[in-house]
Amino acid sequence: MISHFRTDLGIICAFIICISAVKSFHESDKIANLPGQPKVSFQQYAGFITIDEKQDRAFFYYFVEAETEPASKPLVLWLNGGPGCSSVGAGAFCEHGPFKPSGNVLVKNDYSWNKGANVLYLESPAGVGFSYSSNKSFYESVDDEMTAQDNLIFLEKWFDKFPEFKNRDFYITGESYGGHYVPQLANLILQSKAKFNLKGIAIGNPLLEFNTDFNSRAEFFWSHGLISDATYEQFTKVCNYSQIRRQLQNGNLTPVCSHVINQVSAELGKFVDTYDVTLDVCLSTASMQSEVRNHLKDKPKIDVCVEDETTMYLNRNEVQKALHARLVGVDQWTACSEVLHYKMQDLEVPTIGILGSLVKSGIRVLVYSGDQDSVLPLMGTRTLVNALAKELGLSTTVPYSPWYEGRQVAGWTQAYGYFLSFATIRGASHKAPHSQPERSLVLFDSFVNGQRLPQVNGMTQERNPLTRLTQT
Numbered sequence: 292m293i294s295h296f297r298t299d300l301g302i303i304c305a306f307i308i309c310i311s312a313v314k315s316f317h318e319s320d321k322i323a324n325l326p327g328q329p330k331v332s333f334q335q336y337a338g339f340i341t342i343d344e345k346q347d348r349a350f351f352y353y354f355v356e357a358e359t360e361p362a363s364k365p366l367v368l369w370l371n372g373g374p375g376c377s378s379v380g381a382g383a384f385c386e387h388g389p390f391k392p393s394g395n396v397l398v399k400n401d402y403s404w405n406k407g408a409n410v411l412y413l414e415s416p417a418g419v420g421f422s423y424s425s426n427k428s429f430y431e432s433v434d435d436e437m438t439a440q441d442n443l444i445f446l447e448k449w450f451d452k453f454p455e456f457k458n459r460d461f462y463i464t465g466e467s468y469g470g471h472y473v474p475q476l477a478n479l480i481l482q483s484k485a486k487f488n489l490k491g492i493a494i495g496n497p498l499l500e501f502n503t504d505f506n507s508r509a510e511f512f513w514s515h516g517l518i519s520d521a522t523y524e525q526f527t528k529v530c531n532y533s534q535i536r537r538q539l540q541n542g543n544l545t546p547v548c549s550h551v552i553n554q555v556s557a558e559l560g561k562f563v564d565t566y567d568v569t570l571d572v573c574l575s576t577a578s579m580q581s582e583v584r585n586h587l588k589d590k591p592k593i594d595v596c597v598e599d600e601t602t603m604y605l606n607r608n609e610v611q612k613a614l615h616a617r618l619v620g621v622d623q624w625t626a627c628s629e630v631l632h633y634k635m636q637d638l639e640v641p642t643i644g645i646l647g648s649l650v651k652s653g654i655r656v657l658v659y660s661g662d663q664d665s666v667l668p669l670m671g672t673r674t675l676v677n678a679l680a681k682e683l684g685l686s687t688t689v690p691y692s693p694w695y696e697g698r699q700v701a702g703w704t705q706a707y708g709y710f711l712s713f714a715t716i717r718g719a720s721h722k723a724p725h726s727q728p729e730r731s732l733v734l735f736d737s738f739v740n741g742q743r744l745p746q747v748n749g750m751t752q753e754r755n756p757l758t759r760l761t762q763t
């Protein structure tokens with residue numbers, strides 16, 4: 292029904308230059324009100340964009356305009372990873388969207404990224420979240436190249452629907468497997484000569500190079516006290532994590548590696564959140580309710596059950612209706628796809644080199660790491676960015692130094708040349724904005740505004756660094 296409606300308007304527009312009809316393209320995606328949301332002054336849109344009419348493949352998006360002056364703020368696309376996880380579920384409702392679900396209602400997020408930008412959350416590839424392919428054979432083998440191509444088609448069609456954003460400063464951001472999606476899409480945009488005003492990309496705890504990234508896990512576990520000295524030695528010398536990961540993917544785990552990973556698992560235990568080794572885990576839906584109450588009483592506490600709450604929220608009929616969403620070929624909305632068979636060999640395709648070509652093209656690249664993540668730890672990422680800077684012959688423009696949010700250290704940063712920078716977010720998880728929303732927002736705002744991260748903590752009295760280094 293909806294696609295027929297669009298086709299009719301498309302025909303009308305082919306014959307007459309009709310601004311009002313173009314405008315009504317996105318008026319139909321305007322969200323009146325999300326169930327349980329507090330009153331807000333900015334506009335929200337959601338709906339499907341057809342990627343392939345013949346195969347009936349369509350992407351679902353959720354778009355939030357900037358809280359103030361959206362016409363003068365940049366446009367930012369956000370992509371979660373997986374591969375196969377939802378940017379609406381994770382990015383919008385658990386990380387940096389305007390609201391977070393809490394029980395039956397949505398609570399305003401005070402550190403939402405739409406304070407400084409218009410933010411577009413995309414569920415990609417087809418098979419993720421509400422995005423679908425009617426021809427289910429599509430799900431049998433989806434890879435990075437197909438994903439980037441579909442993402443580009445999505446953007447072209449989305450800009451047709453929102454033409455006022457087409458010349459806007461445009462940034463692509465994401466995390467985790469977004470370390471593939473984001474640079475690959477940026478690269479395709481440059482190659483395709485699409486007339487988007489791409490200014491930069493930012494990726495958090497990204498997968499950039501299989502061996503370096505995954506092998507940094509051992510050191511992270513060990514240095515955070517999650518595994519013993521003896522196991523660390525096995526884990527680095529006998530069978531390392533990239534071997535284990537590769538063998539698990541190919542279904543041929545050797546007895547030696549099996550022994551090592553069992554030892555690691557036994558020492559880690561079942562109740563540590565590897566995406567943030569300092570966070571508590573969400574124990575159950577039942578205990579979640581008391582967590583929610585605690586959360587409301589005690590504001591700064593992080594709701595570790597927000598993912599479960601998002602899943603419940605997005606599966607409510609009235610919520611799907613308000614979002615102009617519907618389920619096609621699946622019974623439930625899930626945070627990560629249960630139908631998609633992603634080509635796992637693509638995990639081994641390095642994307643660090645793509646960052647290099649983006650930098651050379653004058654696209655700003657920010658790579659950041661939540662420093663409590665053991666899944667794609669900061670050490671691997673920092674090593675890769677350092678090596679890239681060296682390879683590109685970039686000199687350090689901001690030496691490795693702390694940056695600040697308020698009066699406290701928010702992380703460390705280093706910049707190379709004018710287009711490449713690295714930053715950690717102190718105390719942050721794999722999904723950095725989930726556990727460190729204020730620090731993440733400062734990083735995000737600095738990035739889209741092309742500003743240096745705050746280098747002073749606003750305190751007049753400097754503490755003597757040497758005293759700190761010598762005292763125990």
Ligand SMILES: *[C@@H]1O[C@H](CO)[C@@H](O)[C@H](O)[C@H]1NC(C)=O
Pocket residue numbers: 346426427428429
């Ligand atoms: C369904 O998709 C598969 C794989 O993309 C393709 O080979 C096939 O031709 C499609 N089927 C139809 C009926 O279009």
Ligand SMILES: *[C@@H]1O[C@H](CO)[C@@H](O)[C@H](O)[C@H]1NC(C)=O
Pocket residue numbers: 502506527530531533534
């Ligand atoms: C991991 O193990 C493989 C196979 O032994 C080896 O080639 C590689 O160098 C190791 N990586 C690290 C970081 O130790």
